[in-house]
Amino acid sequence: MAKIRLYEIAKELNVDNKAVVQKAKELGVDVRNHMSSVEEAAASRIKNSLKGNAPAEKNEEKKKTSKIKISVSSIRKNEKPEKKKPKTNRRARRDHAAKRNEQQKRNNEQRKTPSAKPAARDLLTKFKQKQRAEAGKLDQIAKKAKEEYHEHLHKKNKPAEEPVKAEKPQEKAASKAETNKQETGRTIGPKILKPSPARLKKAAPAADKTAKPSRPHTPKPVAAPTNEDRRKNSFGKNTGKPGRKGRNTNFGSGRSEHSDKQERRKRKNRKRQAEAPKKPMTQRKERPLPDTLVYEVGMNAQDLGKILHREPAEIVKKLFMLGIMTNQNQSLDKDTIELLAAEYNIEAQEKVHEDISDIDKVYEKLAKQAKEAKHQVKRPPVVTIMGHVDHGKTTLLDRLRHTNVSEHEAGGITQKIGAYQVRVDDRLITFLDTPGHAAFSNMRARGAEITDIVVLVVAADDGVMPQTIEAIDHAKSAKVPIIVAINKMDVPGANPQHVTEQLMKYNLIPEDYGGDTIYVNISAKTGENVDELLQMILLQADVLELKANPKQKAIGTVVEARLSRGRGPVADILVEEGTLHVGDPIVVGNTFGRVRVMTNDHGKQVKKATPSMPIEITGLNDVPESADKLVVFDDEKTARSVGEARASQALQKARENVQHVTLDNLFDTMKKENMKEVDIVLKADVQGSVEALQQSLEKIEVEGVRVNIIHSGAGAINESDVTLAGASNAFIIGFNVRPTATAKSQAETEGVDIRLYSIIYKAIDDVTAAMKGMLEPTYEEKVTGNLTVRETWKVSKIGTIAGAFVDSGYVTRDSGIRLIRDGVVIYDGKVASLKRFKDDVKEVKQGFDCGLTIDGYNDIKVDDQLEAYEMQEVKPQ
Numbered sequence: 001m002a003k004i005r006l007y008e009i010a011k012e013l014n015v016d017n018k019a020v021v022q023k024a025k026e027l028g029v030d031v032r033n034h035m036s037s038v039e040e041a042a043a044s045r046i047k048n049s050l051k052g053n054a055p056a057e058k059n060e061e062k063k064k065t066s067k068i069k070i071s072v073s074s075i076r077k078n079e080k081p082e083k084k085k086p087k088t089n090r091r092a093r094r095d096h097a098a099k100r101n102e103q104q105k106r107n108n109e110q111r112k113t114p115s116a117k118p119a120a121r122d123l124l125t126k127f128k129q130k131q132r133a134e135a136g137k138l139d140q141i142a143k144k145a146k147e148e149y150h151e152h153l154h155k156k157n158k159p160a161e162e163p164v165k166a167e168k169p170q171e172k173a174a175s176k177a178e179t180n181k182q183e184t185g186r187t188i189g190p191k192i193l194k195p196s197p198a199r200l201k202k203a204a205p206a207a208d209k210t211a212k213p214s215r216p217h218t219p220k221p222v223a224a225p226t227n228e229d230r231r232k233n234s235f236g237k238n239t240g241k242p243g244r245k246g247r248n249t250n251f252g253s254g255r256s257e258h259s260d261k262q263e264r265r266k267r268k269n270r271k272r273q274a275e276a277p278k279k280p281m282t283q284r285k286e287r288p289l290p291d292t293l294v295y296e297v298g299m300n301a302q303d304l305g306k307i308l309h310r311e312p313a314e315i316v317k318k319l320f321m322l323g324i325m326t327n328q329n330q331s332l333d334k335d336t337i338e339l340l341a342a343e344y345n346i347e348a349q350e351k352v353h354e355d356i357s358d359i360d361k362v363y364e365k366l367a368k369q370a371k372e373a374k375h376q377v378k379r380p381p382v383v384t385i386m387g388h389v390d391h392g393k394t395t396l397l398d399r400l401r402h403t404n405v406s407e408h409e410a411g412g413i414t415q416k417i418g419a420y421q422v423r424v425d426d427r428l429i430t431f432l433d434t435p436g437h438a439a440f441s442n443m444r445a446r447g448a449e450i451t452d453i454v455v456l457v458v459a460a461d462d463g464v465m466p467q468t469i470e471a472i473d474h475a476k477s478a479k480v481p482i483i484v485a486i487n488k489m490d491v492p493g494a495n496p497q498h499v500t501e502q503l504m505k506y507n508l509i510p511e512d513y514g515g516d517t518i519y520v521n522i523s524a525k526t527g528e529n530v531d532e533l534l535q536m537i538l539l540q541a542d543v544l545e546l547k548a549n550p551k552q553k554a555i556g557t558v559v560e561a562r563l564s565r566g567r568g569p570v571a572d573i574l575v576e577e578g579t580l581h582v583g584d585p586i587v588v589g590n591t592f593g594r595v596r597v598m599t600n601d602h603g604k605q606v607k608k609a610t611p612s613m614p615i616e617i618t619g620l621n622d623v624p625e626s627a628d629k630l631v632v633f634d635d636e637k638t639a640r641s642v643g644e645a646r647a648s649q650a651l652q653k654a655r656e657n658v659q660h661v662t663l664d665n666l667f668d669t670m671k672k673e674n675m676k677e678v679d680i681v682l683k684a685d686v687q688g689s690v691e692a693l694q695q696s697l698e699k700i701e702v703e704g705v706r707v708n709i710i711h712s713g714a715g716a717i718n719e720s721d722v723t724l725a726g727a728s729n730a731f732i733i734g735f736n737v738r739p740t741a742t743a744k745s746q747a748e749t750e751g752v753d754i755r756l757y758s759i760i761y762k763a764i765d766d767v768t769a770a771m772k773g774m775l776e777p778t779y780e781e782k783v784t785g786n787l788t789v790r791e792t793w794k795v796s797k798i799g800t801i802a803g804a805f806v807d808s809g810y811v812t813r814d815s816g817i818r819l820i821r822d823g824v825v826i827y828d829g830k831v832a833s834l835k836r837f838k839d840d841v842k843e844v845k846q847g848f849d850c851g852l853t854i855d856g857y858n859d860i861k862v863d864d865q866l867e868a869y870e871m872q873e874v875k876p877q
């Protein structure tokens with residue numbers, strides 16, 4: 001319910017505020033001063049009791065409609081600016097809003113009335129017309145009063161033009177407000193002077209609601225005042241202080257009580273601020289350091305600052321104190337970062353980048369995840385059959401495949417996909433179709449341990465044989481339990497007891513003898529006891545508690561893979577964990593793709609494959625190798641990039657591993673690779689030389705190893721020769737020929753050895769010696785020093801002694817020496833003697849003089865150049 005303030009009552013009745021307060025107190029209304037607000041009922045009580053005291057003209061005015069009253073009072077505000085406070089503060093606005101609501105209510109009532117009674121409507125129309133006429137008169141009065149006031153004010157405070165300037169917009173706004181007021185049927189009051197766009201936005205619909213549709217509300221003129229207007233409205237009171245200062249002004253009002261208060265408050269604040277002790281510079285609140293600094297090598301102070309919640313400058317300073325000069329952008333090494341962490345007294349931990357191209361790691365992670373999963377379910381055991389040759393492994397596998405497949409499953413015909421499943425009651429057993437321990441261990445060697453149980457087949461008529469023992473060792477080293485199947489029980493002379501006794505030596509103790517190895521006597525040929533064997537496998541599987549999590553991304557292993565005509569690369573996969581779906585993006589070994597078609601061991605297309613299920617898949621970009629791991633990725637793009645990265649890594653590795661045979665490593669390679677032939681590409685200047693050399697080389701035979709000329713021809717050694725030698729692990733012999741530039745660089749890149757000769761027997765000797773492992777080391781000339789002859793002495797019996805200065809390097813007593821005159825080598829020989837003054841010396845270095853003689857040469861002249869050189873051994877690459 002709207003409340004009315006006492007000063008409003010006082011204003012309305014044109015009585016003193018005190019009188020109203022007094023009256024209210026007399027009437028028992030709880031009020032403190034003229035600002036106190038009272039309920040409407042109380043207000044009317046106060047008004048009624050005050051009416052007797054009110055001046056007659058006011059009482060007369062009171063009889064007018066409240067609308068007029070408000071209008072008049074709002075104008076009178078202008079007439080009595082000293083008393084009237086601008087209602088710009090929140091409370092004033094609230095009061096105004098309350099008044100407006102009240103007025104609206106009344107208007108609505110008035111609007112409702114005509115619809116009820118037409119006679120009353122006429123009356124109301126007349127009344128309104130009268131109101132308008134009166135309002136027009138009042139407007140004129142107000143205008144006049146304002147003009148008078150401004151004139152008065154102008155005389156008092158301001159230069160001549162200013163009030164005029166200020167008045168214009170003011171007046172405009174006032175008249176617009178009046179128009180608006182008349183149109184909307186409500187008083188806008190002081191608010192019209194300082195409407196904010198936001199408030200206008202809100203006010204517009206509100207006004208629309210109250211206004212009759214035929215009289216649209218036009219807020220534009222109200223919104224019009226510009227900053228300039230506002231500044232002018234301040235009437236010099238706050239001149240020079242733009243903005244909100246103007247809000248506290250009213251029509252021509254001077255310094256109000258309210259603004260005085262504000263001024264006082266401001267002065268007080270300023271004084272308090274000046275008196276208050278100066279606060280120290282606000283320290284930036286530092287966030288706590290992390291417990292561990294997880295870093296990457298190469299991070300800079302800025303990066304570390306972010307992690308440590310410290311300013312980079314602080315990091316730089318800290319490092320500086322530690323004796324490390326750096327800036328904010330300089331990459332830091334591991335040691336520096338760890339040192340910094342130690343300085344902050346926190347742990348440092350290097351961020352490990354997960355290399356998704358290492359699918360073995362991804363595989364292990366998924367396998368571990370599966371082992372820890374809650375949704376683990378029983379999975380079929382995976383069985384490998386091992387045993388000695390001809391003991392019946394294949395026969396047993398065939399029997400199982402054909403007898404234990406239900407009729408409805410692809411008509412009983414199984415697909416050969418490297419593994420198959422056998423149904424026993426309602427359970428399945430997966431058999432790997434590659435019997436023997438070689439395949440088993442090859443898979444193991446490549447990290448594929450997919451077998452859960454080994455069935456060791458031993459022929460009852462043959463007993464334990466070498467490969468039986470090997471199989472036992474392989475199974476034991478893989479820690480896979482063994483079930484012994486003593487086969488060929490149908491053969492007369494079968495002696496299972498003897499076999500058992502033999503196997504007991506290998507710690508395969510049957511349960512009857514207190515051990516835990518299961519023995520089953522079977523006949524793979526007749527099928528006798530084969531079901532019993534299957535039951536025993538299931539029993540062993542139960543003991544092993546084989547479980548897997550089908551509710552995750554699949555991992556698996558390639559059992560076999562091949563290139564199929566029409567279908568492309570085909571891989572037989574054994575799913576180990578998770579469920580593999582058609583469409584899954586996969587990486588298999590170094591290949592990648594999407595599972596296109598998935599076929600089970602009965603040749604039936606399936607949409608998904610669960611753990612221990614062997615399936616054949618297509619959709620890979622290349623043929624993987626057996627024992628390769630299968631990993632499912634989130635998307636094909638990742639799978640492709642991982643697959644491609646792995647393929648290129650594998651290629652790089654393969655290249656690195658190929659060590660081409662060279663003449664220097666020929667002997668070792670022959671031994672290591674058990675070579676029977678030494679492959680050579682032979683090129684010579686003419687066909688005659690080619691034939692002569694070929695015949696000689698092909699005659700070489702060292703310990704049963706012969707030379708095989710894989711290609712020969714006349715002409716320079718070209719790229720095709722190098723490619724051929726590279727692919728065949730051969731080396732190249734060139735007789736009086738040279739390799740082309742590209743062939744030379746290609747040979748260097750691919751590590752192909754090219755040997756060049758100009759003497760046939762030297763080539764033959766080298767090849768023979770290399771094959772015997774006796775190839776002499778190669779020497780290379782190296783110039784060690786340059787000398788200039790400055791003087792010569794001829795001594796009888798000794799010859800010519802050259803007095804020379806070592807310009808660069810050094811010369812030794814054992815050096816080879818070349819005499820160069822005018823750029824031409826005159827003589828090439830050896831140093832005979834080397835002296836410094838009268839003493840023999842071993843070596844004379846740059847910057848010194850020496851006396852030397854050349855062995856067998858005396859025609860040494862002043863200014864001759866001497867080149868000292870040595871033959872140094874070139875180590876084989």
Ligand SMILES: Nc1nc2c(ncn2[C@@H]2O[C@H](COP(=O)(O)OP(=O)(O)OP(=O)(O)O)[C@@H](O)[C@H]2O)c(=O)[nH]1
Nearest residue numbers: 388389390391392393394395487488491523524525
């Ligand atoms: N009488 C009889 N002969 C059998 C039995 N099981 C296998 N044979 C025969 O033994 C021979 C060898 O059998 P395979 O199944 O080929 O033996 P394997 O162990 O697979 O031999 P490899 O593949 O060479 O390692 C075949 O002629 C089979 O017919 C059996 O239970 N009884």
